[in-house]
Amino acid sequence: MTPALALLLATGIGLLIGLERGWRHRDERAGGRIAGIRTFALLGLGGGLSGLAATALSPWFGVVGVAGLSIVIILAHRARLDEPDDYVSATSAVAGLLTVSLGLIVAIGYPKEGIIAGGTAALILSMREELHNWLRSLSEKDIKAAAQYGAITLVVLPLLPDRAMGPYEAFNPRMLWLVVAFVTGLSFAGYWASRRFGQARGLIVASAIGATYSSTAVTLDLARRLRGAGEGGAGEEKATLRAGIAAATALMPMRTLILCAVVAPQALGSFALRVGPAVAAATLYALAVAIRASKDGDGEGPKTARNPFDFWPAVGFAAMVAAIILFSRWVIDRYGDMGATFVIGFTGLYDVDAAIIAAGSLPQQEFGQERLGLILTLPVLANNAMKLVLVLGLAGLRAGLAAAVPLLLVTAMIGGALLISL
Template sequence: MEIVEVFQRLGVALAIGLLVGCERGWQDRDVPSGGRTAGIRTFGLSGLLGGLAGYIQTLAGPMLPAVLLLLFGAAFVVFKLREAEADEDYGATTVVAAFVVFALGVTAVLGDVRAAAAGGVITTALLAAKRSLHGFLKQLTWLEIRAGLILLAMTLVALPLLPNETIDPWDALNPFALWLLTVTIAAISFAGYVAIRVAGPSRGILFAGAAGGLASSTALTLSFARFAAEAPESARQLASGATIAGALSLIRVLVIGAVMAPVLLIPLAIALVPAILVMLAASFLIVRRGNGKHGAPDLQLDNPFELGEVLRFGALLGVVIVVSKVLVDRIGQAMLFAVAAVSGLMDLDAITLSTARMTGASVDLATAVAAILIAVVVNLMTKVVLAFTAGGRGPYATTLTLATLAAIAAGAVAYFTLSSFVPAS
């Protein structure tokens, strides 16, 4: 190792310690000098000490670095214990952070500098997120934690045991791929579910709509419709939240389709991006005309990680995959349009995943794009029907209808105007 590289690696080790020390020092910024065990200087020196220990190992072997680690750890723990007794605060986070900084310093010299630097950033972010993480845990219930643990156990334990090949006569169902797709979609929905649970109504209707677009835009539209019937003065603001949720559901379709079959990205974007922009513009226009201060109602969403919910979606996805494959193979690609229309009444994810998997194999690009867009239109209009059914013919339903129709029109104009310029495959 040349001397220039040594200085570079030691500089990274020092920078890691200073970064973590900034966060620790800021947390204890009101403590008088000498009243805390470690701040920016101590953590900076800890990172540098780890780097020096790594460099010494290249010269003299591992014995001396191990002694340095033991002496460093013993001294740090003793001083932290004295501080804890004085403050009656027995948290061990700072001690653990010091050991992590030392280890990252060693890694910066002996291992991959990029991995060490990334570890420093992640460590600092975790330390800084104390309040957010604690607040997140306080909002979760035991049932939600248990559901997540069961699902993780089934995924990490059962997934590797599932056959990674089709097992049905139609060569459509791959248990490994099916479960992996199901869990992925549940994780995306869970992100929105957690955001709503943690933030609550205080963040407002637009935030709830955006998070609901990840969790379940249909459930959010229905919940907002019922609330609008009880609180007509908030109807238009609630419609703006439902419109945001609809826009996020379209973004979700675009991302899922593009990830599963990258060739779908441009054709889908031609139709969906204008529709998304129209819905977002309509939502913010509605908010701007109102006072924008309405709180969101308490949404009753099912936990997407609840085992029953996961199994139901997995069953739906499996049925859509098999039915699509069988009908396309036996009758023709046009049958995919009928499957998309029916599936769009219930869910967009299943038909998007199923169609994307067949794109380029049993279904050509144009047919796949048309099928997904049919499902999107059916799903958007289903939400309009739900708005009228649950919320009446008031401002909520009419505002959502106008925004939805404008979005569909914008998407249709863009699709029929520009799709001819997209390559056929």
């Protein structure tokens, strides 16, 4: 990248951040702002010039340039503190220091990182009201859960070794802890989504949220309630229950695609070819049923909730995954590839996530991408087929037939894709 382009990018980042800052403080009295759009553009340009001087002449020129601009920003903020205002925020001063730093890193050879960071900074600054309202809605339990999840993902995970160890080299500590992070993250996301939308949005939204944690639990609970509605149940209630089952059915294979991208990215293409069409069809069906269903479902969502941070259940889930991996490796060693395929498929009957994680840990040198994609598909097929049978049994044949349509659709499409690829 040429020096002229670097200076243009650095100035552009300053303009982007300054645009938000200038609009935010547009009603301030004359001279009351620390910096506006012009000042931020100049700060970005100054950081870019400091970076060019550091690379062309000496790093000390960059240090002196950034230090000088930083002192100016701090002194301006200090003078602003003496103004007789009830509230003076340090945000503009911090944004100014960040703008100088971003101009510097663009000029020394990191333009992509500088642009991404500048856009992110502008987005965060523009979301002041939303973030403050969100913060006011948090409870002590929410803050504790967020801190715990941060410790799991940002502190513990990077420290764990990323290599195979133990019997049959079946255990990768980082991968197993990633399971804990993934499960708690799903629970955390579902909790926050329920806080955002609330039960007033109806049973359909609650079912979709619950399916991010356990689509099986959601489906079986709705099927049981569908049978309870019986012949005397309101048509709107039945339609809403069926729409909830459709939403949970669409979410499950969608969730498995995300999980596959995390634990077995090398097989994502093969897996998506077999599962992707079913995801699209189930999503369209769920949307169509939801549109026809009641708009104001007053019923409570399925009982799948919720501690915002389900740590010990996640650890138990990771232990189960480790046991399945070990058993699969033993079966491979004793009976060959077909034995492991049976184990993975059978596990999908009761926990499709565990089966996919276990399949993703199979040795790649023995299972090619195409074969691994096929094995990953088996637990999804088994889980949908099992739920199809249980919905018909729990809801009754008459009520269950309409509710089981999305399950039948997904099962037939995935089964057909498997047969075609064999």
